[in-house]
Amino acid sequence: MAVTIKDVARKAGVSPSTVSRVISNHPRISPETSRRVKEIMKQLGYHSNIMARSLVSNKTFTLGMILPRPAEELFQNHFFAENIRGITTQASRNGYDVLMTAGHSEHGELEAVTRLVKGKRVDGIILLQSRKDDPIIAFLKKEDFPFILIGNYGDNDILCVDNDNVQASYDATMHLISQGHHRIGFVSGPPNLTVSRDRLEGYKKALTDNGIRLETEWVMEGEFLQESGYRAMSFFMNLPDRPTALVVIDDIVTFGILRGLSELGYKVPDDLSLVSFNNIYLAELSSPPLSSIDIGIYQLGYMASQLLTRRIQGEKPQQLRTIVPHRLVVRESSLNIKRNWS
Amino acid sequence: MAVTIKDVARKAGVSPSTVSRVISNHPRISPETSRRVKEIMKQLGYHSNIMARSLVSNKTFTLGMILPRPAEELFQNHFFAENIRGITTQASRNGYDVLMTAGHSEHGELEAVTRLVKGKRVDGIILLQSRKDDPIIAFLKKEDFPFILIGNYGDNDILCVDNDNVQASYDATMHLISQGHHRIGFVSGPPNLTVSRDRLEGYKKALTDNGIRLETEWVMEGEFLQESGYRAMSFFMNLPDRPTALVVIDDIVTFGILRGLSELGYKVPDDLSLVSFNNIYLAELSSPPLSSIDIGIYQLGYMASQLLTRRIQGEKPQQLRTIVPHRLVVRESSLNIKRNWS
C-alpha cells in the first residue's frame, strides 16, 4: 500500500491538514512543525497522489496534444520531434507535463479532444496543425477552453505562434539579390496554404523594392515533395530565358531540384543558386549544403507551451499572435562563387 | 460548472451508482434504464471525470515517458518521432494515453520518474534509452513498477524490445557477398555499445560462414557521426590493399563516407559499395540512394507500448525480450553495376 498524507500525519503526530499545508508552504505553519513533517515525508518516501490532488484543485498541470496523422515526410518528422522537445522542455520547467493521445480516425480527433477537455484531464491544449474550419478549434472556442495553435490560421481571434513568413521570404529573396542575382524564380507549395501565400508575397515584395519586374512565368506551384522540385527544375531549365536563382518553399523540394540538376550535369550554385525554408538537418549534409531559412521549430514549441501555461494561469496575453524569429543560414547553395574567388 | 454523474442521475431519476454502472456496462442493469441514462448523458454532454475515476480505481490508463536529452543528431530525431508515433498509436488503440515529462537535469530524470511512479500518475513507463547501471531502471525494479525498455541492456531480466542486430548485420554482409564482394570492411560505432558489438559479430559471422578471412585492419571504430565516416573513408581509401565494400553502423556515418568519396572523385557503388543501418528517410534521398537495414522504429515503439499495456493488465509475457524484425532495403549504393548492365 502506498503511503498517504494520513500516514505521514499519524507518524508526525499532526493532522492531515497540517501535512497538506506543509506541502503547499502555507504561511501559518510553524517552522518547527514544517521541518518535522518534511523529515517524516522524506523518511517514508511520501509523494502526494497527483490524481487526488487534481481532483480537488481542479488542475491537472498537464498540457494536451493530439498526435498528428501519419506524416511520412522528412520535414514533418523533424518538425514533430523538435516541436515536442520545445513544448515538453518548457512545460516541465513550469511544472507541467505533456499528454499525448491519438484520434482513431479523422473524426476521432475531435472525440479525443472532447474526452480530454470534458474529462478534465488537461488544463490546456496545443494544436500542431489546423485545417480550414477545423471542428476542433470550433469546439475549443465554444467551450472557452485554453488552447494555442502552432502555425497559421485564417481567423486571428485565437492564440497562436507562427513565423513571419512574409518577412522570411523577403529576407531570402534579398539575400539572392545581394549576391548579384536579379533573375529570381519562386517554387511555391499548395496555393491554398497560408504559408505558401505569405512566402510568395515576401518574394514579390523584395523584387518590387529592388525595382525588379516580376516574371509571373517564374512562379511555380507544387507540393511539399521532392517530385515537385524535380518538376520545377525541369520546367525552369528548359526555359529559353531562365532564372539564375530560386527561392524554394521547403528544403525537401530543393532536394528534388538538386537531384534533377545533378542528373542534367548542372552545378549549384554556379548554374542555379538556391535558398529554401526550414533548415532541416539534411540541409547541412547535402551537397552542396543548402542555404535555408531556419524557422526555429524548437522555439515555436517552446513559445507555444509558455504562452499556453500563462494563459491557463489566467494571464491575459498582450497579443494573440506571437512571432518566432527566423534566421537565414547561408551555405554554399547560394554563395556567389565569383565573389568568393575574386 | 461541469456536469457530473450526479446531475445525470438526478435528471434520469436514478442514483449516481446506477449511472456509474451504466457507464461500465454492469450486467445487472436493465436495458431500459441503460438506454434512458445514456440518452440523458448524451443530452447533457456528460463525460466522466478521469481524475476522479482513476483516484478510486487506482488506474490512470496512462503510459509515462521521459523526454530524451537534447539529441541534435538526425537519426535521434527521426528515431524519437517514429518511436512516439508507434507508442502513442498503439496506446490510444488500447485506451491509454502517453504522458511525457522532462527531467531538468541529469539527476532530474530520476526525480521525474519518481514523481510519476509514487504520485501514481501513470500505470507504466517506457524507457527510450538506457545508460549502463541506469539508476532509473534500478528504481523501477525496486518498486516493481511496470516498465519496458526500447533497446538493449546488459541484464536480461527486464522487459524490452530490440532488434536482432547480429542477424541484421549478418544479412547486410551476406547481401554484399551475394553481390560478388569478398573484400568487405566494417565501420563500427562506439565499442562499448551493445549495438556496435552485435553488429560487428554478425559481420564476422557472415565472413566466416563464407570462408572469407577477417582482415582486422578493415574494422574501424568511431561515433554515430558524419565525421566518423569521413575519417573511415580516408583511412580505407589510402590503404594499398583496400576493400571493395563496407558495412556501416549507421546511415549518418555513411553520409560522411559519401561526402569524402565524392570529394576524391570516387563513385558509389563502382569504387566502393555501401550498406548501412537504420534506413532513415534521408537514405532514400541521397545520391546515390543508400542500401540500408530498416530496423522498424515505429514497430519498436508500437511493440513496446503493446507489451507494456499487457504487462500492466497482469498478463505474463512469454519472454522478456522481444525482437522486432529488420529488413534490408536495397538501393543503388550496393548494387552490382556490372550485373545490372550485363
Next chain:
DNA sequence: TCGATTTGTGCAAACGTATTTACAAACTCT
C-alpha cells in the same frame, strides 16, 4: 403457492487530497 433464486437499484463508504471553519494558545497594546 411458497420458499428460493435472480434481477435491478439505492445507500454509504471509500479513494487521497485541499480548503474552509473553528478554536485554543500566544502574543500585542494600552
Next chain:
DNA sequence: AGAGTTTGTAAATACGTTTGCACAAATCGA
C-alpha cells in the same frame, strides 16, 4: 490585566467516482 489580534493546528467537508452490501421486486421451480 484584559480586550484585541495573530499564530498554529484540528475537524469537517468537498472533489467525482466506484463498489460492496443491502434489499425490494420479479421470476422460478416444485
